[in-house]
Amino acid sequence: MKPTVHDIAARAGVSLATVDRVLNGRPGVRAPTREKVEAAVAELGFVRDVAAANLAKSRVYTFAFIIPANDNSFMMGLRAELEAVRRWAAQDRISIQLIDVPAFDADALASALDAVREEQMDGVAFVAIDHALVREALERLTESGLAAVTLVSDLTNSARAHYAGIDNLAAGRTAATLLGRFLGRGDSPILPVAGSLQVQDHRERLEGFQSVLQEQFPERVLLPVVEGGDDPVRVEALVAQAAADQPDLAGIYSFGAGNRGLIRALAAFPQGRRPVTIAHELTSVTRAALLAGHIDAVLNQDAGHEVRSAIRVLKAKADGAGVVIAQERIRIDIFLKENLP
Amino acid sequence: MKPTVHDIAARAGVSLATVDRVLNGRPGVRAPTREKVEAAVAELGFVRDVAAANLAKSRVYTFAFIIPANDNSFMMGLRAELEAVRRWAAQDRISIQLIDVPAFDADALASALDAVREEQMDGVAFVAIDHALVREALERLTESGLAAVTLVSDLTNSARAHYAGIDNLAAGRTAATLLGRFLGRGDSPILPVAGSLQVQDHRERLEGFQSVLQEQFPERVLLPVVEGGDDPVRVEALVAQAAADQPDLAGIYSFGAGNRGLIRALAAFPQGRRPVTIAHELTSVTRAALLAGHIDAVLNQDAGHEVRSAIRVLKAKADGAGVVIAQERIRIDIFLKENLP
DNA sequence: AAATTTCTGATTTACGTACCTCAAATCCTC
DNA sequence: GAGGATTTGAGGTACGTAAATCAGAAATTT
Structure with missing residues (x-):
């Protein structure tokens, strides 16, 4: 049977009140007595029944x-x-x-x-x-x-x-591995789309992404990061711009919000020329895009x-x-x- | 304040004992009285304090x-x-x-x-x-x-x-997507390694794997499944045998246990010719193999x-x-x- | 050694529910 | 409407802990 405060009191040879004082850090107990109680607690392996305690309190x-x-x-x-x-x-x-x-x-x-x-x-x-x-x-x-x-x-x-x-550095690294492997060999460029680099998580994701890309896929061109401010309209414009500037755009790593705009921009690509895309956070938008085959993977934190x-x-x-x-x-x-x- | 049994009793105009009889399904309460109590419970939104109940019991x-x-x-x-x-x-x-x-x-x-x-x-x-x-x-x-x-x-x-x-059908499908995309284009064969097809989860993983491979990567050759019986020694032998039979073996999906044998067999491949490999369950063995780059992904259930x-x-x-x-x-x-x- | 202060013990009430007993009220049957 | 059976009420105890009071014991000071 699990020991109770009564058992502690008996074992330590003190009263219930003293046990209570010790357990709850109340004053008025001399050191030797306190130690006796603590010894009894240790010996009997007493753990306070939190449910009962909360009830009482x-x-x-x-x-x-x-x-x-x-x-x-x-x-x-x-x-x-x-x-x-x-x-x-x-x-x-x-x-x-x-x-x-x-x-x-x-x-x-x-x-x-x-x-x-x-x-x-x-x-x-x-x-x-x-x-x-x-x-x-x-x-x-x-x-x-x-x-x-x-x-x-x-x-x-x-x-x-x-x-x-989540560990955002690891998330960025994971995205890079996935994207790199999905793409295979080649040097066509990858576009990183941030929400804002003011935020630590986005900075970390980018950092992890960059480092793995350099280590494991050094031939890949990584375009300068663009910041969409978590705003669908801006994200769409930025991606469309990049697509225009880079006709052979191979991949996109979107690690901010505003993915609605990303999806719209992706839909504008000609069939078969859509870049391999990894986004963050599973929402109704990214889920639908995943099912429709508009994006390739979603990294998510639950x-x-x-x-x-x-x-x-x-x-x-x-x-x-x-x-x-x-x-x-x-x-x-x-x-x-x-x-x- | 959260309602208690006392509030129920007062509201229903009955005694505590009657409330207790109703709440705990004890006999000796007429239907009309029971309904009064149940109405009070519903109106006050009473939920039994499980902690207190367990303490009492x-x-x-x-x-x-x-x-x-x-x-x-x-x-x-x-x-x-x-x-x-x-x-x-x-x-x-x-x-x-x-x-x-x-x-x-x-x-x-x-x-x-x-x-x-x-x-x-x-x-x-x-x-x-x-x-x-x-x-x-x-x-x-x-x-x-x-x-x-x-x-x-x-x-x-x-x-x-x-x-x-986990949903083992989905696991098999996931493995197929990953493996297919990691491999890229080509028709070099993939070897599925089961523990035992007597077990439902392994059958489901295989089924999911096969179906996605057919749908999305129809050019891939899927070798006949081999059963390692979750035994490292047998798994090693089977993989080595397949490697000998199929010099261009491109991928392995191992969805049973006995991965120690799988890793040993993989180590025997010449540098750069190792098949892309996905295994199940993160253990010290698969973790080490992942870190060493001997396998490429691990599907896991926590x-x-x-x-x-x-x-x-x-x-x-x-x-x-x-x-x-x-x-x-x-x-x-x-x-x-x-x-x- | 007395007075004071500091500890300690004994006891009580409370938390919200379960479960028990016994008496009283109500029901049903004839 | 009497008899018995069933239903209900009132009250208590218990679970393990918290927290409080008050009296008494021990230590410390004077």
Whole structure:
């Protein structure tokens, strides 16, 4: 039978009240007594029954999710997942508050983080922007004992407890391998289409892509990266322009949003001359394009997994418990027409 | 505030005891009274606090995992994951019993299922074998109210509550697309290496592979499938034999175990003449081969995910609760050298 | 040695649900 | 409308932990 606080009390030869004081870090216990209790805990392998404890405390975990008010499909999908997870989370006494901030706005993000800190919640998940203001706000946050998790976009070398997102360097490298191998031999050029190089994830994807292309497919010409600003209209224009400039355009790696424009531009290519294309994020648009054969592969991060993972990690931190690391690793999903969910 | 049984009682104008009788399906409540309570439950949106209920019941969920005593890396990995998940599960009052059965033995599996039924557990997860005996045992199992989940290998058209495994048809199709595109144009032959065609998952992988190859790469020659029986020594011999018979062997799709033998055979190829190779299941062997460039891609099913998913589903069934379907879908992971975890 | 401060024990209530008992109310049957 | 059977109410205890109070013991100071 699993040991309870009563067993600890008996074993340590102290009262329940003292065990409670030790377990919950309350004052008024001398060091020798505290050690007796801790020894008993260790010997019996006591682990507090979190469910019972939460019941007794009527504890409700409150987590904030700070999401940029971006209207691209991926962010909308992320919101949808968050919404879907709410009911499920409510069962576990987890209350999730969604906070919108303007996209790519470090100021706004920093203030949102500060606001969360003042509300004394149990944890925050946020889509990071690499900026001094954000770093400082995060610093203040963790110093007041809040657990913070970065979502989708990381803040390396910061105090965040966890990053729920993919390795974007690896994603870029994967795209390069796939594209290079799909293309075979030749030197016809490849066009990289970014959303914005201001964002760390896009920079990393490009970096990974470039490095593998140089290593493994050195004969390939890599055109200068173009930035579509996650805007379908701009993306379409940029790709059309590149097609006009480079009649033998062989491949496209699109690692930002705005794929609706990309697809439109691809449709304009003459039959059989369409460049091999790899895009990011499985949405209704990319899914349809994959099925129609307009694009060749989609690299994806599972927004649902990211959200659930963030919640699990935040809860574990709040409970002072551990996590199953493997479960929290966000995979780079590779989708071909054949393995679409 | 979330409604409690007390709120239900007040709202329905009955006592706590009656609410309890209704909620737990105990006898001694007249239909009109029962309906009053049910109406109150619906109106207030009451959901039983499972944590508190389990505490009161001192409930322990007992689940059985029936795993074939196969010594291949995948099954060993599955065991390891199961073991790792035990501690985590114990926190949630979940006790997991591991039951070994001889591999590919329908008799043994059926008796194991029957044994589980007699022990009155809360649920079973098992690696299915498609055989009448197993189907009948499963039938008996579900009739006695036990939830059953198939793991890794499914039993279609059966009473299992869920299948925690990948879509093997899609896996075969994915492998064909990848291999076909990696190879480019040409008609040099491809060798399919199965473990055993007695097993449903291997048959499905082959079927998917064949169909996509015919549709999309009709010029490719597909050699007759060879069966390595998941045995490295046999696999090595078979591949070596094929290499001797087919000097221009272009590709290999290995969709069974015994990949150690496959790798050894591949190492024997002259530099630059090695066939493009796709294998199944990421293990230390395939991982090393991927990194060394001996094979080109690995399709994988995440054993940890499968185990955790099975447990989540079994628990949900035991609680009469729902599941987040998207979370329980097992992905076909595609690993290249570049996106290895 | 007395006074004070600091620890510790004993006990109680609470969380939300399950499950039990016993008495009272209501129903049905004749 | 009496008899028995069934249904309902009231109340308690339990699960494992948190948190509080208060009295008493031990340590420390004066």
